[in-house]
Amino acid sequence: MKLGTSARQRRTDAGHRVPGKVTTAAVLGTVLEWYDFAIYGAMAAVIGRLFFPTDDPTVSLLVALASYAVGFVCRPLGAIFLGRLGDRAGRRSMLALTMVIVGVSSLLIGLLPTYASVGLLAPALLVALRMIQGLAVGAEWTGGATYLLEHARTGRRGLFSGIVQASTVTGFLLGTGIATVIVRVIPEQTVDAWGWRVPFLVGGVVAAIGLFVRLKLDESPAYRELGEDVRSHQQSTNDVPASDDERRAPTRRNWLLVLGIVFGVTLYGYTATSFPAFLAGIDALPLADALTTNVVALLIEVPLIIAAGALSDRVGRKKLMMGAMALFALGTYPVFALVASGTFAGALLGQVVFVVLFATVSGPMAAMFIELFPTRVRSTAFSSSYNIGVAVFGGTAPFVNTFLATSTGVDVAPAFYLTFGALISLAFLSRVRDRHDQELR
Numbered sequence: 001m002k003l004g005t006s007a008r009q010r011r012t013d014a015g016h017r018v019p020g021k022v023t024t025a026a027v028l029g030t031v032l033e034w035y036d037f038a039i040y041g042a043m044a045a046v047i048g049r050l051f052f053p054t055d056d057p058t059v060s061l062l063v064a065l066a067s068y069a070v071g072f073v074c075r076p077l078g079a080i081f082l083g084r085l086g087d088r089a090g091r092r093s094m095l096a097l098t099m100v101i102v103g104v105s106s107l108l109i110g111l112l113p114t115y116a117s118v119g120l121l122a123p124a125l126l127v128a129l130r131m132i133q134g135l136a137v138g139a140e141w142t143g144g145a146t147y148l149l150e151h152a153r154t155g156r157r158g159l160f161s162g163i164v165q166a167s168t169v170t171g172f173l174l175g176t177g178i179a180t181v182i183v184r185v186i187p188e189q190t191v192d193a194w195g196w197r198v199p200f201l202v203g204g205v206v207a208a209i210g211l212f213v214r215l216k217l218d219e220s221p222a223y224r225e226l227g228e229d230v231r232s233h234q235q236s237t238n239d240v241p242a243s244d245d246e247r248r249a250p251t252r253r254n255w256l257l258v259l260g261i262v263f264g265v266t267l268y269g270y271t272a273t274s275f276p277a278f279l280a281g282i283d284a285l286p287l288a289d290a291l292t293t294n295v296v297a298l299l300i301e302v303p304l305i306i307a308a309g310a311l312s313d314r315v316g317r318k319k320l321m322m323g324a325m326a327l328f329a330l331g332t333y334p335v336f337a338l339v340a341s342g343t344f345a346g347a348l349l350g351q352v353v354f355v356v357l358f359a360t361v362s363g364p365m366a367a368m369f370i371e372l373f374p375t376r377v378r379s380t381a382f383s384s385s386y387n388i389g390v391a392v393f394g395g396t397a398p399f400v401n402t403f404l405a406t407s408t409g410v411d412v413a414p415a416f417y418l419t420f421g422a423l424i425s426l427a428f429l430s431r432v433r434d435r436h437d438q439e440l441r
Contacts, residue, residue, distance in 0.1 A: 038175025072395025078138025103207020110200030162309020262389030308363025
């Protein structure tokens with residue numbers, strides 16, 4: 001290899017292959033992140049009565065779901081702080097730090113005393129750990145996606161977008177699956193005594209493995225290339241740099257576009273993964289049945305997300321995402337009516353239709369967002385815009401859905417909120433310039 005060869009040329013010479021350890025490292029962290037959120041959501045009814053006991057089980061559930069949302073409050077702060085770390089110190093350092101924080105928090109939640117043992121200290125500690133975890137989660141998925149897709153060549157980023165997004169569902173699937181086994185196999189008294197702790201403790205073990213893998217990573221080619229370009233620019237006397245306003249204007253516009261798109265997308269995503277708590281708490285479907293229908297739907301969703309991401313490399317991200325959101329806008333009410341039918345078959349069928357549409361939206365999503373921002377600010381801009389949207393709309397979705405259904409007495413009331421979100425996302429998607437066939441800037 002010649003001296004002075006650019007990072008872009010080295011990627012070309014290597015055939016644009018993405019090393020397996022890069023994919024594994026990005027996916028492991030994302031799986032752990034969403035595994036943890038899944039087990040909290042799946043165990044919300046149990047956590048409600050152990051940490052937030054009241055005379056009304058519905059009130060306990062609502063408070064538990066509100067504490068679920070609290071974990072999202074710190075996501076924007078973590079996204080900004082850790083996102084800047086990713087842009088300044090490198091993607092690798094940031095990903096190692098997020099893995100430590102997520103893993104240790106999960107482990108400590110599994111070791112917490114309950115309200116019966118220490119009173120108000122128990123829910124206070126739980127909320128504190130959820131907030132600390134939220135700091136790391138604010139940069140975990142976006143950081144892993146950025147790192148992975150910066151390794152991929154043009155024409156393949158959609159595929160890897162699908163892979164990293166499928167890993168979020170895999171995490172939810174693992175968490176919900178483990179919770180399902182625990183609820184079905186262990187008596188309720190035993191679940192309350194110690195069974196609920198097992199999934200959180202497993203999360204701590206997975207984090208240790210993920211950290212080991214991430215510490216062996218190299219920096220992403222696009223980030224290395226950025227450093228070379230900066231050095232080359234400093235040595236050149238012919239280049240005239242663009243003004244700050246010229247460089248920042250497109251980034252500001254695209255930042256707002258991502259925030260608007262995330263509104264509807266995150267509503268649907270977090271609704272899909274919080275269906276067990278909704279079905280068990282509102283429709284009185286047995287928790288084991290509610291968890292089972294969700295696991296089956298998530299199993300179907302995983303390969304569809306990867307397929308949608310790969311398809312977006314051919315037809316573009318914008319067409320697929322707009323098509324799916326348009327169908328959501330038209331069909332959310334009947335689909336939600338199936339989910340809230342109170343029957344096992346209806347809940348299963350409704351969730352399957354739901355996740356098929358959501359897979360089409362989410363598969364290309366990471367690639368679309370990453371392609372909107374230049375490398376020098378990609379980690380910060382992507383993490384902050386995405387996570388502010390998720391914190392405001394996604395983290396509150398389970399609570400809002402349950403509140404709408406309980407306060408109105410209409411099980412399908414959340415469908416109107418979701419439909420509104422779909423229309424908002426459609427409006428912002430229409431303003432996006434598709435860059436699926438262009439090199440990363």
